[in-house]
Amino acid sequence: MRTLTCTTLATLLTLGLAGPVAAEIRIGATLAETGGASFLGDPEAKTLKMLVDEANAAGGINGEEIVLIAYDDGGDPNKARTFATRLVEDDEVVAIIGGSTTGATMAIIPVVEDAGIPFISLAGAVDIIEPVKPFTFKTPHTDRMACEKIFDDMKAKGITKIGMISGTDGFGASMRNQCMSVVGDYGIEVAADESYGPQDADMTPQLTNIRGIEGLQAVLNAGFGQGPAIVTRNYAQLGIEVPLYQSHGVASKSFIELAGPAAEGVRLPAAALLIADQLPEDDPQRAVVVGYKTAFEDATGEPVSTFGGHAYDAFHILTGAIERAGSTDPQAIRDQIEATAGYIGTGGEVNMSAEDHLGLDLSAFRMLQVKDGNWVPAE
């Protein structure tokens, strides 16, 4: 089918008729729809498809239809790079959204930077936008921001001595390093630095050692997947009394289901999406997050996740930029993405600049805690 379209297009081009006929905007995506990172890529892909249909039903961008060309890279950097190359060279897209994982994103960056195609990543690490690369942007908060938000909260509560326990997977290790690099600014001492494998079934030895620390005031667990749920259960099993902080990596309803009653009182930083229904009426994000949550849950029948929200923000930042640019010239689109200001998304208010290709500040994170089996804003 695609070959047919291509042939037709080529014929039209030779006839000089392409202008008015090929009125479509081609957006590329390479996401981890399957594989180990599919819990990221799956809601992201579903969100993009939903938004493209929605936008086309409303008349497209500047009257032009959007065509989404999405590949499944399975979170594999090699495949991500291949697909990025194919998107740029064969599919001739005007922009790429994707890279569900940091690994895949880092593999895509050289391709888009060479080709001069704007690229919005959906992965977490701060390295993606630091140092700033001209064509690379991202929507999710960085793990360093999560650390800062957590340490802000600890400082406000007068906590100065904590234990850390982190997963050895990419997410846990990266967040641990970011936390270690900023913790000094908050006058907090990390008295224990334990780790666990992503598939471990019991973390009581590590937690026993943390519990034994004199004057321990809080514990921070950096990780995602089943690890944090098991840490939380073991935490309750050992009867540790001090507050437990989790990372944004487990900001979902399923964490509470997996950890059970042990999750009660756990604190973590997360995007407003998680507490969409509880946001006050005058909250600027309320309309956006409630709208996305309802649309996604109606379209897929699955609970909304912050990861899909990253794709939502990426799509709207991109289409906003194309609209303002008034053309599909990649350079013009890039300039307009960088000029994004005051965009309210699921992740917070985005104000990009030449020095900041993320555009979020700490206010984008809300401190939440588990109360009666639900996420509520932390007091």
Add this chain to the structure above:
Amino acid sequence: MAELMQFLMSGVTVGAVYALVALGFTIIYNASDVVNFAQGEFVMLGGMITVFADQAGLPLPLAALVAVASTAAIGVALNKLAIEPARGAPVASLIIITIGASIFIRGAAQVGFDKQLHRFPSISGDDPIRVLGATILPQSLWVLAGALAVFVALWLFFTRTLMGKAMLATSNNRLAAKLVGINTDWVMTLSFALSAAIGALAGVLVTPITLTSYDVGIALALKGFAAAMLGGMGNPKGALVGGILLGLIEAMTAGYISSQYKDAAAFVVILAVLFAMPQGLFGKKSTDRV
């Protein structure tokens, strides 16, 4: 003292999980010398089918029963569709077939179920039991009891029943077994059914502790395999002791040395044991008549 006790409890918790998975390897290995690398997927299926049967409205015990039965059926299908057609192939080829099967089952589970983590309630609640200042969850004791029960059943099966002896005979010499009237095809089918059922039972028992998702099989099978090798492949006693030992080494390393070196320490011990005793702790010395 309380610390040591807690490390011991953790070791037993994790070790019982490894032991239960390791026991699943025994039967197929004893029937055919094949190490079934799809064993971890049987464990995964046990947990996942229980979760989804439970969500479909079945009471939990019935859901668990459905999971064990349907996983056994999948084991039989694996034998009929993939292993039996390759009957004449060398053991190494059969092992590679099981690796392929594990990838297939994992992929099918990802599409057929979903990609999320799941858990169902523990058998007797989550209130920790206190022993000498340390705590252990009741579910860990259930896993341990499950491992012991499977161990006893396997031991009786292989030493006291004609079928078990027929199975050992088949692995020893398939042609000779056939000549004395053993239906070797039936033995192979039975071995896959039993292994899959044990794997599924393990999945049902460990899920409240380890949680489950379509891809938990790889890590569980790796540790279970290591435990089985440590104890001696094919010997139920070896699987039990190997599993508990592996869990204890990991817990002690994490507790007293560093959690960073936990896995490394466990594998160093396994290497050292296999270097001195290539058959594992309880493995029989095999002699091939030339």
